[in-house]
Amino acid sequence: MFSAPITHPRKTSMLLNLSLMAPQSVRARYRTSIRFLYAQAADSYTVMSYIDELVSALGKEKVLLDPSERFVYGADWSPRTPDEFVPPDVVVLPRTTRDVQRMIKIAYAHEIPVTAGGGLTGMLGGAVPIYGGIYVDTTTMNSVVEVDPKNQTIRVQAGATLQEVNDAVQPYDLWLPHQPESKWVSTVGAAIACDNDSTFGVRYGKILSCLLSAEIVTGTGEVLELGHRKAHFTSSGYKLKDLLAGSEGTLGIITEATLKLEPIPASRQVDMLVFPRMGAAVDYLSRVLKAGLCLEAAHINCKRRLNFYTHSYKLKHGRDPTIPSWAEALLAIAFAGDPEVVATQREYALKLAKDFEAQLVEEREIVEAWWASKYTLDFEPFKQKWPDSQKLKKFGAADPGVPVGRLEEFYHKFIETAEKHQLEIIGMNAYLEHPSSIGFSLSCAVFVDYRNPDEVRRFREFHDELSKLAVAFEGTMSTFMSDTYQKAPYLELEHGPSLKYMREVKRLFDPKGILNPGKKFLREVPKK
């Protein structure tokens, strides 16, 4: 049995990789821009009296003014050209909730935009401070406040990475099963603010399933605790905590969170099956769940994604794997628990597969490489999952959600749309994200050359078209990235008149509209 590691010894800095990936010419342009910013800076500081207030309230070591330091906060993982980097006017490095509160009170008084950010791995520009102002780098708030093993909870500051949370609770034989691929860098606050998906969604759900309580600082500087402490659920009051999922830092800056933990399973078995159609993989998953099996992870990869693995295999071994040419979908499933239980469940699941024309992937190397790429970001043994990719181009994705019965139909629309916009297709992943039931988050991914403004523009058009199409399919525009400024212009399409209630909620938490302006809603300039 292949037991996948539960933790990983190496923390990858994606930001560093991102900057190193940039070719010489791009890095040279960045440096030119930095010099330009230096020249601008001297003038602008003199008029920014709020910066003096920030320095005296927080201390100068917590306030970054140097343009070269601010520059890296001008972009995240979203496809953008170097010209589209928008560094904030000032970066704040808070240590405590009190620091955040002091900073917001100053911003509130001067009506300065405030954008919170974590690891900057967001894929749609959520943490990019498009209106300038203050950027709050929450990664300096990464302390563990309390681990309570008996009640299976952890209280952490919101800038802790998901991996740091797991490192802190592993000695108690506990883990936080909310695990996006980016867990080495992405933070607790962002996981909540983006409503991310997770490798283990089919068993443990999305972030709200493990979020018990959160502390925020609102747009007026008020500190609020939202949630139900260590109780697992509540029927009391309104569920204001749930508003934080997907709020993108527009309602408050999340400063601490109490998260529900789970016992680490003793073993895990990952397998892959290929199907002649994507719809057959969906029907199979439905059957597995109907049988009462307890899946820990279930991910469908389209034919194009499957080809990355067969291609890498052939490169390495000089021969094709035994995967048949008729395979149109690759399904990865995992079971976890006591070895005997896992073995029984696996056996039954593989027996059911015979009724769906499925074939097991015999090459364990492919299965383990997929798992490594998903879970540990370690691409061995193929070194690189996507040959020659990522060096010159980044991946960009749309994240729509469609009814399960229309997944295959939507897949074809994705291919059609990407081809129409002349984008190189990576492929589609569909991840089961609802505990013990069918419900997918989708990643429709393409390569984007961020040095090519026309390609970046075509990516955005592709993204918008696919998001709108998902609504026409009776689905949703976003399943794990949220809206950012990208979907803000056409949010009404999905939400209709309820958008005005959302605006009222925003106003209640952030009356001056200073929190991450332009995200979710187009920016409203408040009446003076």
Ligand SMILES: Cc1cc2nc3c(=O)[nH]c(=O)nc-3n(C[C@H](O)[C@H](O)[C@H](O)COP(=O)(O)OP(=O)(O)OC[C@H]3O[C@@H](n4cnc5c(N)ncnc54)[C@H](O)[C@@H]3O)c2cc1C
């Ligand atoms: C290689 C790679 C793999 C990825 N894998 C996954 C995956 O498996 N599943 C998935 O869902 N996503 C994935 N993502 C997307 C991304 O990692 C997530 O959206 C993640 O939540 C971003 O975390 P971050 O700390 O980098 O946030 P940032 O990019 O810094 O910020 C994201 C958003 O959260 C807000 N925010 C951050 N901190 C706070 C706070 N304390 N309070 C309020 N708002 C806050 C920001 O304003 C912004 O709107 C992946 C990205 C990459 C590059």
